Amino acid sequence: MDKFNLLVIVTVISLFISLFLSFFLVTVQTKHKLSNSLFAFFLIITAIDSSTPLIELVTTGPSNLGILRSTLAFLQIPAFYLYVVSVCYSDFRFKPKYILHLLPFLIANVIMLPRFYLVDAAAKVNFIINRKSMIELQFNHTLIHIQIVIYFIAVFMILRKVKKLYLENYAGANINSYNWLFQFTIVLTILYSCTIVKNIFKFSDYPYISELIKIGIQVFLLFIVCWYLFKALNNPSLFRNIDSKLKLVADIVLEENKNETQTISEKEHQEDLEKLKKYMIEEKPFLNPSLTIQEVSAAVGIPVRNLSVLINHKLEQHFYDFVNSYRIENAMETLKDSTKNKVTILEILYDVGFNSKSSFNTAFKKHTGNTPTSYRNNLQNNTL
Incomplete structure (x- = not known):
């Protein structure tokens, strides 16, 4: 099996799963409809952008539609950025200012008008043949690289602020949502970093390296989509947002000063x-x-x-840690009670207000220096 056939097969599988997940996200009954729609849009745009190997099987030459399809990549990161904001803030609504996120996409298409969109087929073919020297394509590739860097920096800044706000105001399981969203952003950052490297080689003297990286990106994208699908199906209520009107304590103190x-x-x-x-x-x-x-x-x-x-x-102390300290103290009392030796760790963590074993173990070790199991074993050994 040559690398072209492998690329086509992976693209077909990735495209099918992406469209299936998009359909699931927009049809599932949930109060997070807007967030789901934004991520479905991100998946669809990404699927269209990554469908190049399939498009090349049926197209005979360059076209306006083909270039327009390639510039849809400028909508991917803004869609993901808005998705993150909608997940993080419960009062997220579309605002007129969000139209500005279309600006890179519009610029990328406007500069293509004179020497591609508005010329005949022969001129289009000549444009593609000499694409390495075409300033429009070089500009668009530079623009999308800058866009990727700026938007991911903005996403990480939002996640950093939201984590602080959550820890200062909540003591539930929502931190798991943040952790997963942060992990997902890290994975996407790696994916788009690979895309930047691919594009650099595309305009170098080693275009074959770009093709190899493209195959790796398609396989990686398939893994990401499957991972998200697994999370979405197993945790339909994973995301719970916070109020965007909340302020960080540091900002409150600064205002007072x-x-x-x-x-x-x-x-x-x-x-x-x-x-x-x-x-x-x-x-x-x-x-x-x-x-x-x-x-x-x-x-x-x-x-x-x-x-x-x-x-x-x-x-x-964060409010999250403040509340957890009382939960851990309560759990320690149960663990010390010799009449409750048969009560499992899982039962204890639910009884004291935790709803995840991982968060309970992390909080318990942070508070006592031991895991719950070790703490109970040490108590039992000392009484023998």
């Missing part, structure tokens, strides 16, 4: 802290696996802004 306002005295901070600790011990709200700082604020009568500063700034 700029305004030179000391909204709460140290004595009031201490009183609020005692009230908060009493509430956590007596009412045990941490048993709620999806506890938020807004719920705690309403229960103790401390404004969310002040409570956030108290926990994240004064105690130097």
